Amino acid sequence: MSVLSGKKILLGVSGGIAAYKTATLVRLFIKAGADVQVVMTPASKDFVTPLTLSTLSKNPVHSTFYKEEDENGLWNNHVELGLWADLMLIAPATANTLSKMVNGNCDNLLIATYLSAKCPVYFAPAMDLDMYKHPSTLAGFQTLKQFGNTIIPAESGELASGLSGEGRMAEPENIIAFIEKDLENQLPLKGKNILITAGPTYEAIDPVRFIGNHSTGKMGFDIAESAAKSGANVILVSGPTALEVKNSNIKLVRVTSASQMFEACHQFYKEVDVAICAAAVADYKPKYTANQKIKKSDNSFTIELEKTKDILASLGEIKQNQFLIGFALETENEIENAKLKIQKKNLDLIVLNSLQDQGAGFATATNKVTIIDSQFVVEPMPLKSKEAVADDIINKVILHYEKNS
Structure with a gap:
């Protein structure tokens, strides 16, 4: 049984090509026994549809503060979403989203939910090679770690630009394994x-x-x-x-x-x-x-x-x-x-x-x-x-x- 079984997981999806991997990521979380809700940035919907992620997660997907077509003006409560989760994962975490996380630039539902979250937060960066190694990005990683967030390091491989190197979002299976291992190491009876x-x-x-x-x-x-x-x-x-x-x-x-x-x-x-x-x-x-079944004979029997x-x-x-x-x-x-x-x-x-x-x-x-x-x-x-x-x-x-x- 996975340590993720029974966990309430909030997945934040930002607008990068690696967003296509989140369909597999949601499926793996569900397979591990987790309950998943998804929050998307508007840009991420260009790479993966809310319908796909809602179907896989079996929960509505949230991407705006309120639904414009809803005449009652009901809003998606980012505070409730942040309090609901046992852990939050932002994947892919693009350079733009990482910068907003660092500076608290709260211009979309994902960042508002992140700022409201009381649970552990993991983030899986995804960007091109030079962006990943840029001093502002590296400084952002350190700042987010100081905030108590946990980075799931990017992997090396072919990138969307055609270059090959570090910056590729970790594969869904590796993200799951990373989070499971991290949670297991925090368990109070680990090693006993x-x-x-x-x-x-x-x-x-x-x-x-x-x-x-x-x-x-x-x-x-x-x-x-x-x-x-x-x-x-x-x-x-x-x-x-x-x-x-x-x-x-x-x-x-x-x-x-x-x-x-x-x-x-x-x-x-x-x-x-x-x-x-x-x-x-x-x-x-x-x-x-007795080596053989004791036959019924007398009216009483003493053992x-x-x-x-x-x-x-x-x-x-x-x-x-x-x-x-x-x-x-x-x-x-x-x-x-x-x-x-x-x-x-x-x-x-x-x-x-x-x-x-x-x-x-x-x-x-x-x-x-x-x-x-x-x-x-x-x-x-x-x-x-x-x-x-x-x-x-x-x-x-x-x-x-x-x-x-």
Whole structure:
């Protein structure tokens, strides 16, 4: 999944021959999962039509402050456009448009929107060789960088004049790659390795039957997705579940039993910065597993159980610099029992579920949790979607590293 997925992107198109490339650029943004709106200068419409870009972006294209044919005089609100965007890209950025950006010469909708934008702004210059190297252009690049804008350098190649050299607007694929890499490098968990467990475990009685629970794994998978979107490299160890991962930054390791999950967690634990144990691991397993299906005979049937290895406690025992988060599902004395688990298992944070809360627990789209840290600061959360709860948990991880940076 691209880091651009879900982003609101404002594309500013100025009047240069490279404007023809913006059709491909819009298509690539949409393919990456972004929502795109386009603002054009009047001159740019000589090179690419608003109809083309509106069709590809699935949004109206804006090029004037108001529509002359509209007797109601409704205007295109440049302030709203600037506030709407998560990022703005001006491509092609011609010498004329760059000069207006530098000096605040606000004579068209594109520049008015640029001056109103609160989001990061990228610009991809496009002009002939000598124009690109002119001192005024180079000084403009430096000024725009000082304003906080990011340049996507021009490439070398054949130019509209027939010359060959630097000044050609970067190819759409390269622009997308540049922005993705730049955004990824700014993510708060970039470079962090996170181990997450999810789902139930199945403890075999015989080749057909098992002891399990109602966990679907959704909470753990949502935490993994949130961590990956924040830039982390995620190892997701999951018990049996129908869920699949969407983000390429998530490595999925499937297991079945508690012992398999124990081995997988210990295999990766030493190389991770954070471990979040969200799986509903069986506390007990059959002491003996039959090799063949047990036939129905007597009216009663007894299974001798033995404890499984406590994965969370075992990780707490060998914890070095890892930030360790556990989950607790309680039905009585919830806060007291959760605090005891923090101490016994050497946790930095615990996420408490209560089956007393409607909309929380297994097989629901929502969850209601209380987060307790190692200082016993208790933070009750309202009922939220599991995706929102996952973001709350990952924000605690981000805050931990911000405090210790």
